[in-house]
Amino acid sequence: GAGVSQSPRYKVAKRGQDVALRCDPISGHVSLFWYQQALGQGPEFLTYFQNEAQLDKSGLPSDRFFAERPEGSVSTLKIQRTQQEDSAVYLCASSLANRGANEKLFFGSGTQLSVL
Amino acid sequence: AQSVAQPEDQVNVAEGNPLTVKCTYSVSGNPYLFWYVQYPNRGLQFLLKYITGDNLVKGSYGFEAEFNKSQTSFHLKKPSALVSDSALYFCAVSPSGGYQKVTFGIGTKLQVIP
Numbered sequence: 422g423a424g425v426s427q428s429p430r431y432k433v434a435k436r437g438q439d440v441a442l443r444c445d446p447i448s449g450h451v452s453l454f455w456y457q458q459a460l461g462q463g464p465e466f467l468t469y470f471q472n473e474a475q476l477d478k479s480g481l482p483s484d485r486f487f488a489e490r491p492e493g494s495v496s497t498l499k500i501q502r503t504q505q506e507d508s509a510v511y512l513c514a515s516s517l518a519n520r521g522a523n524e525k526l527f528f529g530s531g532t533q534l535s536v537l
Numbered sequence: 538a539q540s541v542a543q544p545e546d547q548v549n550v551a552e553g554n555p556l557t558v559k560c561t562y563s564v565s566g567n568p569y570l571f572w573y574v575q576y577p578n579r580g581l582q583f584l585l586k587y588i589t590g591d592n593l594v595k596g597s598y599g600f601e602a603e604f605n606k607s608q609t610s611f612h613l614k615k616p617s618a619l620v621s622d623s624a625l626y627f628c629a630v631s632p633s634g635g636y637q638k639v640t641f642g643i644g645t646k647l648q649v650i651p
Contacts, residue, residue: 463627463641477638512580528580
């Protein structure tokens, strides 16, 4: 596709449910990032992939958060046993080079997660 | 740890006037600096970046930013604001050298008044 695609656009979950958020990066982009953006805040780093390798997961807030990119393209962010504090917009970004975030990032429109 | 400060929650400017959106940063070593813009219901879009070289960086839509190492600042500027520039602007920083994650500020809302 022409840009980074994220689905679903909106997700409502009951507390305790598991959710899976999908990111389709721009074809050929090596680097992929997940960010969490709470209301009125800037994006907070969650995790980084270079191809299929997860090189940095230091931003994942708890072991309920898990991300994968098994074939080096599509990525899934999974949140188990969702809590109200997980409510946020989850942004995916990709970049062409393997130098990671020093290159220009292309962002998707995000998935807005609301946990009730 | 690296950080970004955007001291103004909102900046209001009249159409046609120059605009400045402020950003200061803290990072170990030399910084890579970025500005991104976010329009309602859309993802962040890259505006410009400073890696090395000239302190004045030119980017998309007529925006520019000036890197000031002594003041650890990277203010975003535009000589003549347009109503369509109204959006949320994020400054971001990462340390130089290899992969380093990008840290974003909390954003500044720019309102251009017709």
